[in-house]
Amino acid sequence: MILAFLGAGALLAGLVLAGFSALLSFWAGSAQNVVMIQVGRRAFYATAVMILGASALLEVALLTHDFSLAYVVEHSDLSTPTALVAAAFYGGQEGSLLYWALILGVLGSASLLASAKVGLRLAAYAAGIMAAILSFFLVVLVLVASPFDVLQITPPDGLGLNPVLRDGGMLIHPPVVLAGFASFAIPFSFAAAALLAGRSDAAWIAHTRRFALVAWGLQSAGLVLGMWWAYHVLGWGGYWGWDPVENVAFMPWLATTAYLHSSQVQERRGRLRGWNFALVILAFLLVVFGTFIVRSGIVPSVHTFAVSTIGPWFFGFLGVCLLFSVGLLAFRAGGLKSPAEPAPAVSREGAFALQNLLLIGVIAVVLWGTMLPLVSGLLGQPRVVGAAYYERAAGPLFAALLALMAAGPLVPWRHAGAPFWRSLRWPGGVLALTVAVLLVAGVRSLPALVGIPLALAVAATVVYEYARAAGRWRLAGGGWSRAVAMVGKRRRRYGAYLAHLGLAVLVVGLAASHFWQQEKDVTLSPGQQVSVAGYSLTYAGLQNRELTDHSEQVAAMTLGDQTLEPARATYAGLGGQSLTHVAISSSPLADVYVVLAGTNGDGSASFRIFVNPMVSWIWSGGVIIIVGVLLGNAGERRVVVAPVAAPVRSPVGAS
């Protein structure tokens, strides 16, 4: 009980401090008052501490099974394993909002502590915007969705966590995705602050680049982990269903992917300034839109456990953010024009501009697909689009993006001459060779004949770039110390190439598992055998197991010297809810994926068996991408930003 009052008190104090920080930071920034800017900033840090305290109290309440709190009752019970009880912190509506606020508070504080070089005024506005966002979350946490609501009567046990969430994936996927979502607010705040302060130079980009990378890295990991979890838990043989909740996590990732490339053009050439502001703002707006979609349940989704009554709050917040951002961009549009003549089409900057257009195209396709049920519903004829729509509409754009990834790294800045066209022979050669091999192998699917060769062409470009670097290293005399120095000097570039390589590996996995998946439904008696895509499985028999929080009916299958154990779990404590447990035998070549569909009284069992080629490449590709981002940026020193002329006019005095 006392925990509830302490927690609710901390959130209320946090709300007062965040509101104070927002108002004071905006005023002090415009009045250029150093002392008050520092006070506003300290109020932000204190807000973060309050949120940290409230989070710790909620975690203590969960781990000590304090069933006087409604949140603890609704999301845990005595039989839930301790790790999952701890994970219930972000497993429910109120807790996930608190977790979001916690990440924003901590990362926001870090971004302010490191903001010495962007200028006090810009940092003050950024603090004000972050504090305003935090105030919104705290208003919702205090007034609408408090995790510290107390029950009139304390029950002896809780209702427990949804069975689908009782999985190891619960410990990693939601916190990573939510942290990714929350961290998009940092680059947004600094971008909007730069616009407010009338600063269109690249200082905000240099400062927030690491935070944008953190957001992008977390979202990349979150998306791949989400695919991995869906694949291992849901039992439908796939990993991506173009579900609205998947889509809304994908769209900010696309916008930030565009931004991370496009921002280089501003840092190097002073161009695409309007694009960079717009992309960062778009990424954050898509995050808020996504949260609204997930929380309101206005479009049908498999993530229905997240639906609640706070949708209208997020709708209002989305409206405010949209008006503020669009108004700010429109107000500053005149000062964001590029300083020089247009860039040549065939140049690095031209390639980045093209990738911006292509990624915006993909976002538009995904956004319309996600919003169609909502928009068509308003017009009286609800319509839902399936995977075929996304594949047909976004497929050609993805193919063009892969082609750009294959050619783009080879294009020089400013102007592409003969060496560029000569270097294209490497990805071009790999592309042609792969198409020929696939045709000889009997592949006639156009998407497969386009996707896989393009992914291999991307890999060829990366290998070519690494080989060129190795050539320079040998010419310079070789040696380990020189290799380390050469890689260290261009680590951002080589890390990015590694991320490209990871994406190529991931795309090969996606394409192979998508185009060549095989599936068979069978009913077998003990001892009977079935063969799918050359894999022979023998059904050994049924057995029952009693575990801590559920019972399992296991149908053992032998595959070579392995035993696969697909099962159906029943949670008696949760009203007899049952769930399928998939058994997967994984290898680099293919996954054998067995789902227990049902059991019969005579000991026979029905199975759905999938053979999914190269799925493990998807997970490996995800790991390579993250390693690339980490190697390219961990411990990196601040990038020197070239000053750019043509300042933006400011209505609030000199900036």
Next chain:
Amino acid sequence: MTLVVATLLLFFAGPFVLWPLIRTPDEGGDAAPDRVGR
């Protein structure tokens, strides 16, 4: 009760938040201007 806790927490956070206003010129250093140049 929640209001009491929140008030107490704000009371304890006060010195940290308001420190730039509380400190004497000697502690803060006279060199620190109270207005930004940019």
